[in-house]
Amino acid sequence: MPSWAYFQPFVVSGLALGGVYALSGVGLVVLYRATGVVYLAFGAVGAMGALIAWSLIKDTGVPGWVGWLVCVLFAGAVTLAYGMVFGPALAKRDPLIKAVATLGLTLVLFGVMDLLWTSGGGQSRAIALPTDNGGFVVGQLQVNWTQVIGLGAGIAITVVTGAFLRYTKLGTAMRAMANDRDITATLGVPVRRVEAAAWLGCGVLGGVAGLLLADLVALDATTLTFLVISSLAAALIARLRSIALTFVAAIAIGLIHDLLTPIQALSNYRDMTPFVLAAVALLVLSRRSVISLSREEA
Amino acid sequence: MSGSRAIEVDGLTVRFGGVTSLDGMSLTFEDGTCGLIGPNGAGKTTFFNVLSGFVRPAGGTVRAFGEDLLSIVHFRRARWGVRRTFQTEQAIEELSVFDNVALVYEHAKLSGASRRQDVLGAISFAGLEVDPYATVRTLGAGERRLVEVARAVVGRPKLVLLDEPAAGLPDEETEHLGEVIRRIPEQTGALTILVDHDMSLVSACCETTAVLDFGKLIASGPTAEVLRDDRVIRAYLGTAEFQ
Amino acid sequence: MADTHTAGRTATGPQRPPLRRPDARSLVRPAVIAVLLLFVLFALPQLLSLYYIGAMTQVAVYAIVALGLGVLVGRVGLVSLGQVAVLAIGAWVAARLLFATSLPYPVVLLGAGVITMVLGTLIGLPALRLRGLYLALITLMLAGGITVALATTNFPNGGSGFLGYNGSSVHIPPIRRPSIAASDPAYFRYSVLVAALMFLLVLAHIRTRPGRAWAAIRQSELTALAAGINTTLYKLWAFALASFITGVAGGVLAGAIHYLYSIDFPTQDSITLLAVVLMGGAYSLWGAVVAALLYQLLPALLNNWGVSSDWLTILFGIGVLQVLTTAPAGLADQVPKDLGRLGRLLRRRVLPGRVLPGRVPRKRLRGPSQSGGGAG
Numbered sequence: 001m002p003s004w005a006y007f008q009p010f011v012v013s014g015l016a017l018g019g020v021y022a023l024s025g026v027g028l029v030v031l032y033r034a035t036g037v038v039y040l041a042f043g044a045v046g047a048m049g050a051l052i053a054w055s056l057i058k059d060t061g062v063p064g065w066v067g068w069l070v071c072v073l074f075a076g077a078v079t080l081a082y083g084m085v086f087g088p089a090l091a092k093r094d095p096l097i098k099a100v101a102t103l104g105l106t107l108v109l110f111g112v113m114d115l116l117w118t119s120g121g122g123q124s125r126a127i128a129l130p131t132d133n134g135g136f137v138v139g140q141l142q143v144n145w146t147q148v149i150g151l152g153a154g155i156a157i158t159v160v161t162g163a164f165l166r167y168t169k170l171g172t173a174m175r176a177m178a179n180d181r182d183i184t185a186t187l188g189v190p191v192r193r194v195e196a197a198a199w200l201g202c203g204v205l206g207g208v209a210g211l212l213l214a215d216l217v218a219l220d221a222t223t224l225t226f227l228v229i230s231s232l233a234a235a236l237i238a239r240l241r242s243i244a245l246t247f248v249a250a251i252a253i254g255l256i257h258d259l260l261t262p263i264q265a266l267s268n269y270r271d272m273t274p275f276v277l278a279a280v281a282l283l284v285l286s287r288r289s290v291i292s293l294s295r296e297e298a
Numbered sequence: 299m300s301g302s303r304a305i306e307v308d309g310l311t312v313r314f315g316g317v318t319s320l321d322g323m324s325l326t327f328e329d330g331t332c333g334l335i336g337p338n339g340a341g342k343t344t345f346f347n348v349l350s351g352f353v354r355p356a357g358g359t360v361r362a363f364g365e366d367l368l369s370i371v372h373f374r375r376a377r378w379g380v381r382r383t384f385q386t387e388q389a390i391e392e393l394s395v396f397d398n399v400a401l402v403y404e405h406a407k408l409s410g411a412s413r414r415q416d417v418l419g420a421i422s423f424a425g426l427e428v429d430p431y432a433t434v435r436t437l438g439a440g441e442r443r444l445v446e447v448a449r450a451v452v453g454r455p456k457l458v459l460l461d462e463p464a465a466g467l468p469d470e471e472t473e474h475l476g477e478v479i480r481r482i483p484e485q486t487g488a489l490t491i492l493v494d495h496d497m498s499l500v501s502a503c504c505e506t507t508a509v510l511d512f513g514k515l516i517a518s519g520p521t522a523e524v525l526r527d528d529r530v531i532r533a534y535l536g537t538a539e540f541q
Numbered sequence: 542m543a544d545t546h547t548a549g550r551t552a553t554g555p556q557r558p559p560l561r562r563p564d565a566r567s568l569v570r571p572a573v574i575a576v577l578l579l580f581v582l583f584a585l586p587q588l589l590s591l592y593y594i595g596a597m598t599q600v601a602v603y604a605i606v607a608l609g610l611g612v613l614v615g616r617v618g619l620v621s622l623g624q625v626a627v628l629a630i631g632a633w634v635a636a637r638l639l640f641a642t643s644l645p646y647p648v649v650l651l652g653a654g655v656i657t658m659v660l661g662t663l664i665g666l667p668a669l670r671l672r673g674l675y676l677a678l679i680t681l682m683l684a685g686g687i688t689v690a691l692a693t694t695n696f697p698n699g700g701s702g703f704l705g706y707n708g709s710s711v712h713i714p715p716i717r718r719p720s721i722a723a724s725d726p727a728y729f730r731y732s733v734l735v736a737a738l739m740f741l742l743v744l745a746h747i748r749t750r751p752g753r754a755w756a757a758i759r760q761s762e763l764t765a766l767a768a769g770i771n772t773t774l775y776k777l778w779a780f781a782l783a784s785f786i787t788g789v790a791g792g793v794l795a796g797a798i799h800y801l802y803s804i805d806f807p808t809q810d811s812i813t814l815l816a817v818v819l820m821g822g823a824y825s826l827w828g829a830v831v832a833a834l835l836y837q838l839l840p841a842l843l844n845n846w847g848v849s850s851d852w853l854t855i856l857f858g859i860g861v862l863q864v865l866t867t868a869p870a871g872l873a874d875q876v877p878k879d880l881g882r883l884g885r886l887l888r889r890r891v892l893p894g895r896v897l898p899g900r901v902p903r904k905r906l907r908g909p910s911q912s913g914g915g916a917g
Contacts (some may be wrong), residue, residue: 038674038678040681086862086866089866090865090866093865094673094674095674096620096672096673096674096677097865099674099677099678100620100677100815100819100861100865101861101862101865101866103622103812103815103816103858103861104816104857104858104859104860104861104862104865105858105862106812106858107809107812107813107816107854107855107857107858107861108854108855108858108859109858110809110854110858111851111852111853111854111855111856111858112851112855114849114851114854115849115851115852115855222807222808222809225809226685226808226809229681229682229685232678232681232682233682236675236678268689268692268693269689269690269693271685271686271689272685272686272689272690274682274685275682275683275685275686276686278678278679278682279668279679279682279683282668282671282675282679283667283668350763350766350767351766352763352766372766373766373769373770373771373772374769375767375769376766376767376768376769377769380767381767382767384761384763384764384767388760388761388763388764390756390757390760390761390764391760392756392759392760393753393756393757397753401753401754401757401765401768401769401770402768402769404750404753404754405754405768405769405770405771406768406769407769449768
């Protein structure tokens, strides 16, 4: 068992990673509460956005921030488009079906990414944000600004979203819709517009997360697409309900994942962290219910 | 005391999150057919769900014919003798009428000796005049309800729960349904509880009726009296004055 | 209460016995299947090049896997996003047994099936109390988890120890095949026969008590419980069945490709598998064959023609969206619109006068009636 000194850098990277997972998890939860859709394509849109940014920056020489902006806008636009086209079509269906539908989008994006940016061929891609270079030192730890942004964005999004849902009209409308879309519509809430806002917001977060993860982890279509699993795990631990719990769970997942790195015996298995944590949490939390009744059945 | 043919409900309370669906319901259902009425959301289906074992009460007991019903696992209650129909008809489309009705036999491990006769008998008792091997998908809504009723009387039931069996049916079919329901206790010996909004159906079928409102029992007794009770009328019409 | 307008019916019930006398029409389908099977077993290997024989062997393997997923999704209404991971486990077990022992192939296949079944059931047991959505998401994460584990433990390659993996071996022995089916065409026939057996096993389930219980559970779990069905048991049974046949398929796969690598079982494959199963039709057994053809034959064709199979991934993604938005009732709808229409068109041409499933209008039947269009 390595000494504490070995673990320290992983605390930093784990917190940064957890912060990005929290950002993503919050996006997933808010969208689910507003529309009933578990947006499994979240990672894929971010991945493709990051790849587009990379290509733009490399091939056309635009300044970095333009590329990142395109990434975020792309993710937001695709998500919004999906939500506006397929949201109404599947609105009355079971959440399971809505979630599987987003897998369709995931496959489409995956195929496009593999076509346009073929994997392998020896080409390794990377996104380097300027914040990678600067940083500061805490005790013996190096912390770069990107990691600060990762954790900071996670905290900021959690707090802002929590406040938004509670104190703004749009946020309250989203909470109402999570409860009952039809009744909310009859109250005069512009349901479609609220949904559009939720989809767009989630997509934008997907783009931001994609960019950060491309920097912190790797710029690879498969990796980035399936990193959604970690955020999803955090959201599931929070039962797709509580923003605060999503944050805590995400930080925990990020931390535990990275802290396992220096432990020889477990290091190779650390990518199982989100699954194990989510499985345990779900099973513990579901022990009490006899049978899950939908609201209408009860 | 096994041998008493009654359902004794004592202090039954059910909570969902912040809502109390049943609030200390205490009532004895005697043999025969009992009605259970009340405005929407009064807790009638919740009560049935407790009897079916789908909902765990926060407190209270239910003794059915001297046995503790709540201690039986939900899927074993069919073997014990509970039969249930649901608000939205749930005759299994993919299966034939025969297979639908025989489901209880297959899974509640009742003796199969006279299974075929019992099933066919139940089908004709319900007045279903279709080929028993027809797939339920080919039947109309009224016939599907009758399939559910047939399923409810098969295999020596002890307690038959009918949840708005006539909902959405035209008058003629409701009448036919009423006739069938009235004969259930004599045909099967089961205690029958009928939930419905159709007051003529309830008065035609039930000797006694209980009324729920906001999870509380507000009246019970002979049907005709209950339906004339002021509190009951107020509960349905929703006037502001409460007693 | 004998109604006068129901001729031929007495108070004790109709005269027809529960088991139908086989008539000419109901023998047509098994006959067609038998002919098709003979064609596939004997004529196909002669007609195809080795490349396509290999592809069709994969079709046989994945038809079994698609069948397992079809049972879960189409019959019970459970979505599993981890079936390819289950296939990998089956392949792993089979490879281990094949290297470590000299058991005959059928025993190895059985062993792979049983061990995979036990693992699948153990994992499924706690997960089955979750709502459908959570179950699907947990299986997705399971697939990811197993992929990770496999990348580290690797597949057996003749080494010793529990994992049977020798990281430094220069010469890796190929996974053996049964002596009677060593050549590619022979192994193709072998895999088709195994697939046929698996289909028969599933059919036996569907036509009997478990199939009826699943039909009830899928439509309404509450109705099933109220009818005395132990829904957890039957869901587990479905999981066990799907895991068993997928484990067997893994064994067949091991012998087919000789060398197993964890990159052969990526997480996204489980998603693609669900896509093709939905497109082929999760409910019907034929749908599993269609799904496997989409999943393995089309890429082989495209590869041969120099077209990237990424286009298929995109197609499948669109297919999922199309199926879900047009299927009126849940994932377990009978053959999706387009393929269904195509199938009916073909059948109308090939078998005139046959009652077509899924399209019988809701009539009120009075008097001596015909049976409604049967399913599956």
